[in-house]
Amino acid sequence: MKRTGIAVRLAVLILACSLVILTGIVWYNYVVSRNIIISQDEHTGAGLAQATSARISKVLYAVQKVADSIAYTLEDAEISPKLIDDLGRRVLAGNPEIFGTAIAFEPYSFDPARLYFAPYHYRSQNRIASTNLGSRDYRYFHMDWYQLAKELDKAIWTEPYYDEGGGHALMCTYSVPFYRQVDGKRTFAGVVTADIDLTWLQSMISEVDVYDSGHVFLLSRYGTFISSPNPDLIMNETIFTWAEERGVPELRDVGRAMVQGKSGYRELKDLPGVGDVFLYYMPLPAENWSLAIVFPKDEMLAGVTHLSHTVAIIGLAGFLALAALVIFISGGITRPLRKLTVVANRVASGDLDQKVPEIRTRDEVGELATSFKTMKTSLKEYIANLTTATAERERIESELRIAREIQMGILPKLFPPFPERSEFDVYASIEPAKEVGGDLYDFFFVDDRHFCFLVGDVSGKGVPAAFFMAVTKTLLKVVAERGLDPGPILSKVNADLAAENESCMFVTLFLAIVDIETGETRYANAGHNPPVFLRKGSEPEWVPPLNEPVAGVMEDMEYSTKTMRMEPGDSLFIYTDGVTEAMDGDRNMYSDPRLLELLGTLGAVPAQELVTAVDVSIKAFTGGAEQSDDITMLAMQFHGPLGTNKES
Amino acid sequence: MFRWGMLWIVFAVLVCPVSARSEPPRRARLVLQWYAQAQFAGYFVAQEKGFYTKRGVDLRIVPGGADVLPSDYIDSGKAEFGTMFLSAAIEKRGAGVKLVNIGQIVQQSALMLVARKSSGITGLPDLEGARIGMWGRQFQVQPRALFKRLGIKVDVVQQSPSFDLFMRGGLDAVSAMWYNEYHTLMSYGLDPDEMVTFFFSELDLDFPEDGIYCLEKTWQNDPAMCRAVLEGSLEGWRYAFAHPDEALEIVLKRMRKQKVRANRSHQRWMLARMKDIILDGAPQPIGVLRRGDFERTKATLLSNGFIWAAPEYKQFYKGPTQ
Numbered sequence: 020m021k022r023t024g025i026a027v028r029l030a031v032l033i034l035a036c037s038l039v040i041l042t043g044i045v046w047y048n049y050v051v052s053r054n055i056i057i058s059q060d061e062h063t064g065a066g067l068a069q070a071t072s073a074r075i076s077k078v079l080y081a082v083q084k085v086a087d088s089i090a091y092t093l094e095d096a097e098i099s100p101k102l103i104d105d106l107g108r109r110v111l112a113g114n115p116e117i118f119g120t121a122i123a124f125e126p127y128s129f130d131p132a133r134l135y136f137a138p139y140h141y142r143s144q145n146r147i148a149s150t151n152l153g154s155r156d157y158r159y160f161h162m163d164w165y166q167l168a169k170e171l172d173k174a175i176w177t178e179p180y181y182d183e184g185g186g187h188a189l190m191c192t193y194s195v196p197f198y199r200q201v202d203g204k205r206t207f208a209g210v211v212t213a214d215i216d217l218t219w220l221q222s223m224i225s226e227v228d229v230y231d232s233g234h235v236f237l238l239s240r241y242g243t244f245i246s247s248p249n250p251d252l253i254m255n256e257t258i259f260t261w262a263e264e265r266g267v268p269e270l271r272d273v274g275r276a277m278v279q280g281k282s283g284y285r286e287l288k289d290l291p292g293v294g295d296v297f298l299y300y301m302p303l304p305a306e307n308w309s310l311a312i313v314f315p316k317d318e319m320l321a322g323v324t325h326l327s328h329t330v331a332i333i334g335l336a337g338f339l340a341l342a343a344l345v346i347f348i349s350g351g352i353t354r355p356l357r358k359l360t361v362v363a364n365r366v367a368s369g370d371l372d373q374k375v376p377e378i379r380t381r382d383e384v385g386e387l388a389t390s391f392k393t394m395k396t397s398l399k400e401y402i403a404n405l406t407t408a409t410a411e412r413e414r415i416e417s418e419l420r421i422a423r424e425i426q427m428g429i430l431p432k433l434f435p436p437f438p439e440r441s442e443f444d445v446y447a448s449i450e451p452a453k454e455v456g457g458d459l460y461d462f463f464f465v466d467d468r469h470f471c472f473l474v475g476d477v478s479g480k481g482v483p484a485a486f487f488m489a490v491t492k493t494l495l496k497v498v499a500e501r502g503l504d505p506g507p508i509l510s511k512v513n514a515d516l517a518a519e520n521e522s523c524m525f526v527t528l529f530l531a532i533v534d535i536e537t538g539e540t541r542y543a544n545a546g547h548n549p550p551v552f553l554r555k556g557s558e559p560e561w562v563p564p565l566n567e568p569v570a571g572v573m574e575d576m577e578y579s580t581k582t583m584r585m586e587p588g589d590s591l592f593i594y595t596d597g598v599t600e601a602m603d604g605d606r607n608m609y610s611d612p613r614l615l616e617l618l619g620t621l622g623a624v625p626a627q628e629l630v631t632a633v634d635v636s637i638k639a640f641t642g643g644a645e646q647s648d649d650i651t652m653l654a655m656q657f658h659g660p661l662g663t664n665k666e667s
Numbered sequence: 668m669f670r671w672g673m674l675w676i677v678f679a680v681l682v683c684p685v686s687a688r689s690e691p692p693r694r695a696r697l698v699l700q701w702y703a704q705a706q707f708a709g710y711f712v713a714q715e716k717g718f719y720t721k722r723g724v725d726l727r728i729v730p731g732g733a734d735v736l737p738s739d740y741i742d743s744g745k746a747e748f749g750t751m752f753l754s755a756a757i758e759k760r761g762a763g764v765k766l767v768n769i770g771q772i773v774q775q776s777a778l779m780l781v782a783r784k785s786s787g788i789t790g791l792p793d794l795e796g797a798r799i800g801m802w803g804r805q806f807q808v809q810p811r812a813l814f815k816r817l818g819i820k821v822d823v824v825q826q827s828p829s830f831d832l833f834m835r836g837g838l839d840a841v842s843a844m845w846y847n848e849y850h851t852l853m854s855y856g857l858d859p860d861e862m863v864t865f866f867f868s869e870l871d872l873d874f875p876e877d878g879i880y881c882l883e884k885t886w887q888n889d890p891a892m893c894r895a896v897l898e899g900s901l902e903g904w905r906y907a908f909a910h911p912d913e914a915l916e917i918v919l920k921r922m923r924k925q926k927v928r929a930n931r932s933h934q935r936w937m938l939a940r941m942k943d944i945i946l947d948g949a950p951q952p953i954g955v956l957r958r959g960d961f962e963r964t965k966a967t968l969l970s971n972g973f974i975w976a977a978p979e980y981k982q983f984y985k986g987p988t989q
Contacts, residue, residue: 156734161825170837241855260854264932
């Protein structure tokens, strides 16, 4: 696996975080400024629309007033063609914004002989002309300007239309119904109209500046374009047909809101020929027209976009500077670490003489270098000490081994020890534990008739136990050869051992002397495990314990002597607690009952076979597990004075 | 027989190409019911693409308008051919103008009544006492027959082309042509689901509309020319249906020439609806006046008292047989 350095990780993490923060700042800045601009433009749009609408309404309102007052005048004036003619001329002379005015009467109501009577005054080549409307081809009663005012019984503005007679100007007519008293009843008598040319309105609207490519458009009450920078739309398209033709359904929604007289501000995506725009619209309530201001989004947000670019560039420059700084600093921190690592690797491979690089920084890395230096020195000293100590220990171990060999060497190892004697058979074995232990056994003739044999176990381990054991063995032999009984022998030995025993060591002992002529066996026991007596033809049995204490502790102990009789073929099996306390891998003990059971199966076998059989059984039980205690066994089989048993 | 046959072949080979080349194209005029619009796309296209010329007719199209009555034009000799509603033509014939139908273009009635859902009108009985906007006589036959059949009284108001009075709530319902005013209402921002519609074609008053007419005399003098005019027109319609965008361009050009409001989406809608009512389920325009349609229209006119006298099918119809 490839290792990633601290410097690299540090740099990547810090820079990634910085990039996220930076992007967040730029984005937030853009969104907030954008929203500010958008909401500002809504106000701008509202202001612009209101100003424009006020200018339009002012003119239209003036026209309305004129027509309204004529209608009012007609109500009770004595009407003559002369009066009407004067009225028409005066109106046109005094109101330059009015293109033409008509007073259209109901059929036969002005003159019972005339179906049509509608004097019309209009401007023609800088003078005022007049005509009479109405003919078979122009039944004005069914024209919007007449019919709407009559049927709706109120003053109305017609939808804009192109003047067919004049200079193809876009016109719009204001119509007011007027009434006369007929038989005392106020009855609808006709309609007064005022036509205005909307060219001024179109040019006024086209002069409103909305950024470079923004514009204002005006819709009639049914969504027909009255004014738009695109001349093909004017009077040819409604906002709905345009939305249908250009496939912009959102525009139809806007159009419905507009013709319903609502005002609003909304974003439109991808408007054909303009792109994304914001649209502010508001109604002109008197005429049910609707004015819309189109803000091209690109231009609106050009300042914000520019600002965001600048912020992004500054941010990027800062980011690059930060990147350089982070790389420099993290490199400075990790450079000494890398040097230390090289040295540490060499030290690890055993070269303690490596010179630790000088790092003078007063920080954690400096401390690490100092600690490392100290560690290296300590390690060197420790290794030197360890080498000395190891040599010392090896020497001691070697001496111990020799002591052990000497200790073992003082135990009789030659079997059969008395090949010329046929009255008995003796065999012993010792399996030393890893540590030096204190088990002992011995056998010798006290005199020609009496054969002494013993097994002991010194408390503790190590060299003191070995010495104690050697002393005990020597003492026993010296004392026993004086011809004493086993009890006095132990008493004497105990006294001698206890006299100089300041370290409070002790030894358990079982000592027996057999009269090889008679088989009479006298024995004493100083706290040793009871031996097993194998009487020929009977079950093995414990030699009854005498419950007397271990030797070497109390100077004045007296040990008693017991007597038993061995018949030819009988055997005595003496052992140390290493036998019954031998453990298997699970720390289970070999135990007394197991020993007794094994011995019961053997019968009267020679001493060596007996010891070997027990040894095999123990080994089978422990499964080779290392033992902590010496395992010592001694077997003596009595054959009788003439070796009868041997022959039989 | 053999000799005569040979002779005919020789005659045909020698004479026909000469006569086709030498004879000058016959001049004729076709007067339309109304201002230029997609309702007449087939005739404009046929003229533009030379479908009349290649049949030996130099046809001039006389645009219609509010003050143009095709039957008067034909009667007075200002035009040889004209398009008219079947009901209008039967009526004129009944009144003595010797008109004959040389081909029926529109097979179905596009006339309808439209009301606003918000006015509370949901079914025909709701029209009782309603103020209904209507045009002139020929558009009133079906509505009046319907009201008579239903036994309801309505207040008929002469309506202007702008539909302004209806839009401002001055009328409860208006009569409209499916291909024209219905879309105009949509272009005023009314959604189809805001309107209630009653189609006469679905009310057992399905009168075929535009057909091509001339005087009986014209037919008798030059039936070949009459057939050429019909076949050229049918080819024009076929072409218009197959190439709607090109046909639209031709129509819009004519409209601009006649200085009438030219709205592309409106004309697109109109052409599509013309296709519906001309084909009436058939794969191609057939140009046939079906006897059943004629008899139904005539019977309605007579029984509602619009006319007292009416021509026989055979006298009246000179177009192709089914």
